[in-house]
Amino acid sequence: MSSNELQPGSGTLYVVATPIGNLQDITHRALDVLAAVDWVAAEDTRHTRPLLQNFAINQNLISLHEHNESERSEQLLQRLLAGENGALVSDAGTPLINDPGYVLVKRLRQAGVAVVPVPGASAVITALSAAGLPTDRFTYEGFLPAKSSKRLQQLTLLVEEPRTLVFYESPHRLLDSLADMAQVFGEARQIVVARELSKQFEQFVSGEFHEVVEYFSANRDKVRGEFVLMVQGFEQTSQSSQQSDYDPLIKTLMKQKLPVKQISEIVADYFSVKKKAVYQRVLELKDA
Template sequence: MSDAGTLYVVATPIGNLEDMTPRALRILSEADLIAAEDTRHSGKLLRHFGIGTKTEAIHEHNERSQVPRLVEILKGGKSIAFITDAGTPLVSDPGFLLVRAARQAGIRVVPVPGACAAIAALSAAGLPSDRFVFEGFPPAKSAARRAVFEKLREDGRTLIFYESPHRILESLKDMSEVFGGAREAVLARELTKQFETLHAGTLVELLAWVGRDTNQQLGEFVILIHGVPRVEQEAMDEEAGRVLRILLDELPVSQAAALAARITGLKKNLLYDYALGIKQEP
């Protein structure tokens, strides 16, 4: 497949046009075809930068039918640049089927990195960034949404969600109830745009803040939630175990765990589980 063309996956700005990279501009200008999620939306961006490359639409409703034809174009030696409305394609955007089909056909797929709302929000949130998980948009209906949150409730990684303006209050309410209102979180809104906002607080505080100000209910949202602290950070040490064993000689498990928590500063639940293990020892 040495004569085949190349599929470029090109990131575009999420708001501020100064975030368009020189490389992205060159690729879009030199490509034989630009496959765009919305040709009307992307047309404004291309005209702004004086790019006249032919465009065709590929979106969630026609991607499956368009992919075979685009792959044939690539096989014929033409290059295609794929862009979505904003940010990095395939991140809560169309493109997976095209990229997968191109790779399966032995066609070279080249990422042209740039803006991504999830990563931009994480970089400025002040939450742990060594381990995180991107969950995209939660389900629209509350029951399904809460079920997703329940599965992530004990996850130790920073959780990243996108949300739309007409569901932001409902999602924050469900998050507060499932993850706990005291869970630390950050709400990032309209990143790189004129009314960009990053607001930190607990989930219940964020819910109240957004609820009080209708302006904060507009735009595009990234919600970041602090993960559950790693259990090993509160691992039992030798002294805590010694204290617990002494108390268990005189007190029931629950009382011994509660008193040991006061003495050691460790969590009662952790000590309670440890106490149960001691009681089961031969």
Template sequence: MTDSKTIPNDLPTLYIVPTPIGNLADITQRAIDVLSSVDLIAAEDTRHTGKLLSHFGINTKTYPLHDHNEQQKAQALVEKLQQGMSIALVSDAGTPLISDPGYHLVNQCRQANVRVVPLPGACAVITALSASALPSDRFSFEGFLPAKSKGRKDKFLEIAKVERTCIFYESPHRILDSLDDMLAILGPEREVAIARELTKTFETIRNMPLGELVEWVRSDENQQRGEMVLLVHGFREEASDEIPDEVTRSLSILVKELPLKKAAAMCAEIYNLKKNALYKWGLENLDN
């Protein structure tokens, strides 16, 4: 049974409707209900969206809203909403506004106190992150990489010491150049994942050190095709086994008055180090 909250009501509403990123079976029933029931669908590419609507037997009229006309057309759509219409906003794939049109329309709707209702659904960023085996507790989506090498290198310099996972979109015709620029800035040991053709027949998700990933993509033309998501492991400070001289001197003094275990614990607290490492050093270097 369809919940009454999943379909448009009497209030003029802008619905933000995610569409599949590849596999048409990933559309939600709520999305189908909304697309079937609204007065108008604002679409990034009406021809592309028309194929999706045809597949599900949806006859709702479409209206073009893309990067090149959104600022001019948004006000016209707000006026339609204010006149009582309900409108669904869709992009070519995934969740609208995520590197897709829609920001200006949603912003103007909010300013005009028009109701905006987002639907959950497909998003390549989250889909890729969930299967990348990279840390997902903290991450940032950085959108599409710049088209030119200098811009890309500047972006990689910007994130070089960022400790969270950073996620980018990239096009197939630039993937090798982007990976080469990434390698030049981040080095061959940085862990990177590539997710391509998500939810489609030739879906590939691989993570490995960047130096290996570049060669793997370069050696297989199939990995240079399709929609790409790049995920970069956050910066990790290289661990050092060396204990500073100041710490070892302090430990040597304390151990004359205290058991090694207690002395190591005190030094660890003072210098913010691991007590096990200090205890091990004491066993190997001090007479107890």
């Protein structure tokens, strides 16, 4: 179905961005839409209700979260097909960016129901705009896996990604994730950590990995709130690869308990270097 083939008489779903911390960041358009629609689908109605009440908006709230999205999407589809208009919000920021809503939006588009974005705050863009890292090209990776082994595997795939890397992270996993990143990317890679964006205690901590790890290790009271981690992309040099280039990958593969020969083959192929030199380096690190 093309974008022009909408169901006649159906309503519209507005995907509305809400503030990530500072309530003044909400747009006039967002307030107008939230006040005018027939209902608001919210990730957590207990979180959204105070937001609406702050702006004197009394709305019919419907819960839509990761555990009920499939069933709820069919219910909301029928209401929209009947001519109602609705809005979708998450707890903070732009819906669908690491928040529920994809299942609903996809289902509505398949059914020919209009879906209209109402742009606003996004933690990813907010953090990047003040990080001081290249923003002409970047890749958003969301949350890393909770287990270190899987986290290391995912990070290894990104070790030569030239674009700025952006991650979300929770307070209780921050230090572990930073340590794994330093192991994979190398302690000299630049990283910027943004926390509590747009809130009273907003903070940007930047430097090489070892510096940022040391800061948060020494300031545990700062390991709270929501975090956006931004890592400088890989910079290819014209010189042949040096040991310092592939040491992080060797250490990551060693942690997976792979045989020395297999590690050497993987690293040599990845960096286009001689396997013999890598093999020797693996032995050195293994015995260190």
